[in-house]
Amino acid sequence: MIKFNNVSKRYADGTLAVESLNFEINQGEFFVIIGPSGCGKTTTLKMINRLIPLSDGTIFIKDKKISEYDIHELRWNIGYVLQQIALFPHMTIEENISVVPEMKKWNRDTMRQRARELMEMVGLEPETYLDRKPSELSGGQQQRVGVIRALAADPEIILMDEPFSALDPISREKIQDDMMDLKRNLKKTTVFVTHDMQEALKLADRICIMRDGKVVQIGTPQELVTNPANDFVEEFVGSKYRNGIPTIDLEELLQPLNETESSIVVPVSTSWKEILELLSEHEQLVVDKTGERIGMINRRSVIQYLSTNLQDRGIANE
Numbered sequence: 001m002i003k004f005n006n007v008s009k010r011y012a013d014g015t016l017a018v019e020s021l022n023f024e025i026n027q028g029e030f031f032v033i034i035g036p037s038g039c040g041k042t043t044t045l046k047m048i049n050r051l052i053p054l055s056d057g058t059i060f061i062k063d064k065k066i067s068e069y070d071i072h073e074l075r076w077n078i079g080y081v082l083q084q085i086a087l088f089p090h091m092t093i094e095e096n097i098s099v100v101p102e103m104k105k106w107n108r109d110t111m112r113q114r115a116r117e118l119m120e121m122v123g124l125e126p127e128t129y130l131d132r133k134p135s136e137l138s139g140g141q142q143q144r145v146g147v148i149r150a151l152a153a154d155p156e157i158i159l160m161d162e163p164f165s166a167l168d169p170i171s172r173e174k175i176q177d178d179m180m181d182l183k184r185n186l187k188k189t190t191v192f193v194t195h196d197m198q199e200a201l202k203l204a205d206r207i208c209i210m211r212d213g214k215v216v217q218i219g220t221p222q223e224l225v226t227n228p229a230n231d232f233v234e235e236f237v238g239s240k241y242r243n244g245i246p247t248i249d250l251e252e253l254l255q256p257l258n259e260t261e262s263s264i265v266v267p268v269s270t271s272w273k274e275i276l277e278l279l280s281e282h283e284q285l286v287v288d289k290t291g292e293r294i295g296m297i298n299r300r301s302v303i304q305y306l307s308t309n310l311q312d313r314g315i316a317n318e
Contacts, residue, residue, distance in 0.1 A: 001027040001189050002048060002157070007057035009043050017043045018213040021057070028187040032200040035210035035236075041193045044210070045159055048191060049078045061157070076104065079150030079158040079188075083165050085142045087134040093119075093145055094130040100153040111152075118148035121185070122178045140171030144178060151186065158190040164199070176202055180300075197237060201225075201306050209233055221303055222276050250275070250287055253305055254295030257286065265293065275302070 002025040009017040018040035025031045033041040046052040047059060050066060059066045066074060087096045097118065098111040106114075116126040122144040134142055143163065150158055164172045176199060183190070183203070194200055200207050201221045208218045209232075217229040228234035250268050264282050266275070268289040275297070278285055284298040 001025055001029070001062065002191070003060040003063075004044075005058045005060065007044075007047065007059060008055050009040070009047065009052060010055040016213055018047075018210075021215060023208065023215060023218055025189060025191060027189055030183050030190045030192065030203055030205045031208065032192045032194060032204035032206070033208045033210060034194055034197060034200045035216075037195065039210040040213040041210050042161055045161055045191055045193050048157070048159060049075050049080065076100065076153065077155050077157065079153075079155040081146050081150045081158070081160040081163045083162045085134075085139075085146045087142055087145060087149070089134055092131050092133060093137070096134070096145060097149050097152050099149065104153055106153075114152055118151060121182060122148055122175075138171070140167055140175060143167060143171070143175055147175070147179070147182070151182070151188070156189060158188050160190065160192045162193055162195065165195070172199075179203055201303055209236060220280075221306065222280060225306060226276050250297065251289075251294070253297045253301045254287060255298060255301055257293060257295050258284075263296070268294070 004021040004023050007021040008019050011017060021044065033044055035041050043052055047054055048061075048066070050071060061069070061074075087093075088099070091099075094112065094115045097115040098106075101111045101114060115130060119126045119129060124141060124144060129137065129141070134145070137145065143166075147160075147163065150160075164175055167175065180203065182188075192200075192203060204221055206218060206220055207224055209216045209224070211232060217224065217233050219227070224233060224237050228237060250270065263284065263286045264278060265286045265288050266278065268287055275285065279297075279299050279302060284296050286293050286296050288294070
């Protein structure tokens with residue numbers, strides 16, 4: 001879907017912001033770029049929609065060079081969400097959501113229906129909020145509107161640049177949960193920049209860790225936790241992990257039993273490493289304790305556990 005081919009960005013003062021990036025983002029994938037401040041992650045994001053021009057190399061979208069797209073055509077097919085919400089203060093919420101659909105000459109009934117549909121998807125009652133101005137909404141509510149505004153014209157690609165970093169922890173967790181739902185329901189190709197590893201582990205299909213303008217490792221959350229490429233990745237993922245493998249009690253992860261014929265049954269004593277290996281091949285596992293099937297675990301519950309426990313709450317080391 002999006003392919004970087006030897007992409008570099010060098011500024012006039014000689015600063016090399018990113019160097020020789022080579023990777024591909026798959027269609028429908030939620031791809032997170034993370035790294036320390038100044039690593040080049042935002043520059044990488046902004047080159048996709050030509051907000052920042054490339055110095056060397058090529059970026060392709062659907063096998064076509066981004067330089068070959070009409071700039072308006074390119075950006076109309078890419079939703080963009082910033083940390084600064086940037087809603088138009090003089091417009092209602094409905095008018096804010098409808099900006100790009102109106103530019104694309106959608107009819108009014110279609111725009112209104114789309115706005116209502118998206119508001120409902122993020123838990124904001126259309127009748128209550130559509131006619132309000134941004135100043136009448138909380139920060140978390142405004143950021144939800146910012147996210148769905150980027151989705152309004154049904155773009156194929158969504159770019160998100162640290163969109164939740166200014167929110168309080170409760171609002172941030174809620175909107176992350178909204179993003180999980182949107183990810184499942186809409187399956188948009190999403191490139192998401194963050195500095196928060198907990199957020200990356202929770203949301204990503206794959207994570208790209210950058211340092212000094214270069215890619216250090218790309219992998220699934222499970223791969224980064226269990227098989228970090230070097231000490232930098234291991235430390236960045238979280239110092240509470242030893243060799244990438246925390247010791248946990250499987251019973252902390254249990255979900256209500258929903259067994260199928262193909263379910264794999266594992267004992268409650270199964271090692272964390274074995275659990276991760278099994279979940280790379282199976283969507284869910286049934287947990288057995290002394291001959292009784294006591295519940296199940298799935299990929300989502302594991303990633304949720306990993307992201308939550310990157311905070312200093314004390315995962316016991318082996």
